[in-house]
Amino acid sequence: MSGQLERCEREWHELEGEFQELQETHRIYKQKLEELTSLQTSCSSSISKQKTRLKDLKHALQRYKKHASREEAELIQQMSANIKERQNIFFDMEAYLPKKNGLYLNLVLGNVNVTLLSNQAKFAYKDEYEKFKLYLTIILLLGAVACRFVLHYRVTDEVFNFLLVWYYCTLTIRESILISNGSRIKGWWVSHHYVSTFLSGVMLTWPNGLIYQKFRNQFLAFSIFQSCVQFLQYYYQRGCLYRLRALGERNHLDLTVEGFQSWMWRGLTFLLPFLFCGHFWQLYNAVTLFELSSHEECREWQVFVLALTFLVLFLGNFLTTLKVVHAKLQKNRNKGKKL
Known part of the structure; x- marks a missing residue:
């Protein structure tokens, strides 16, 4: 051999x-x-x-x-x-046991178990989610700038609006999975992505015309500002989470959301004016669209629907932020009385 x-x-x-x-x-x-x-x-x-x-x-x-x-x-x-x-x-x-998916996940994924059983898997998924959100925010910012100042074509607007729809749909799925694994995000900030997805979908179906062109630049400018605020929020909220986790005061699966929550308090004087400016810009968009819906040449149903949607976003964001700020101030006031 x-x-x-x-x-x-x-x-x-x-x-x-x-x-x-x-x-x-x-x-x-x-x-x-x-x-x-x-x-x-x-x-x-x-x-x-x-x-x-x-x-x-x-x-x-x-x-x-x-x-x-x-x-x-x-x-x-x-x-x-x-x-x-x-x-x-x-x-x-x-958070460590299999559970039935919510309605949205059932519609998208079916009855698939999405529970991550180890802390390592949960943290890895959460970090990947945050990076995904940051990268898409930068892409949306660049896309809005390009559409506003360089590419004045309806097809580029459609691509941008399609990207917005995909962005919010994906965020909603990923946040639903995080909620199934113990993240405590709830209330309005869960509904916010559904409303934003609907708004982006309506913008995508709005045909080009006089009324669309009257609102186009205002919407793209708003999108630029919103992306910048989200970029600031990402780093601000990530810093808050890092500090509070180091002190053992927060769940490791808490995540940055497009709004102000009770644990995001330190350094608030820097971020809060940008948040309220974004809220009132949503109100300004709603008022503008309501005025355009009464224009003699307006025939599109999208105008009035978008006006209502922007109004819902303003009320939800503004009232929720006010509620959290008031609760935090009240809590600090009670602590001061005890001391």
Whole structure:
């Protein structure tokens, strides 16, 4: 037997031994996977039962509180606080358990499990999301500048508006996945992307004409300003998250959103004027479009719909920001009184 054939035979025997080890490892993996699935089902079922019983207990305490004595009222208040804390614990537990997708994810992805089971996977996905958002913001900024000052063609406007639709649709999907994995973004800032997607889609269908040209430059200037504000927000909010995570005060899956939240407080005097300027520009867009919708040559349904959509965006952004600022000021005022 030649030396080369002997080496091939030794290589085969080594591969055979490694293959046997691989088979055993894979068998153990499948066994652990079945155990994991069983544990996930058990945990989800137990959490669901606990939440139902806590909900019933909370309602019972609220009914009893009306006729309780002072000591009983204090006990009820303590139990209510414990119930609220337990609900927060359940939220953190469910971030590591498979769950049904929301309506939007079901429509886009179907009933696909998007839960990331390890912290490393969650953090990697979140960081990739933030980088994606930053890069797209820069691309949108460059696109708006090009359409406003260089490329005065309807086709380039359509490409820009299509990019806006894709941007907001993708953000909505990615944020929905982050919410399924424990991110606490909620309220208006979840709805904001749906409204923005709708607005960009209507802009995409608006045919070229006199009314469109009257609003075109104003919209592109607004898009430039909005991209610049989002760029500033990204670095400002990322700095806030980095500092608060270092202090152990924030969830690692919190993310930068296109608005002001309670944890984004330090250095607010720099960012808040830009946010309010963007809000009132949305109101200005709404007023302009309402005026254009009454123009004698206006025949497009998109004008009035866009006016209403910009008005919704203004009200949602402005009122939510005011609410957060007021709550934070009130909290700081209460802390000052205690000191």
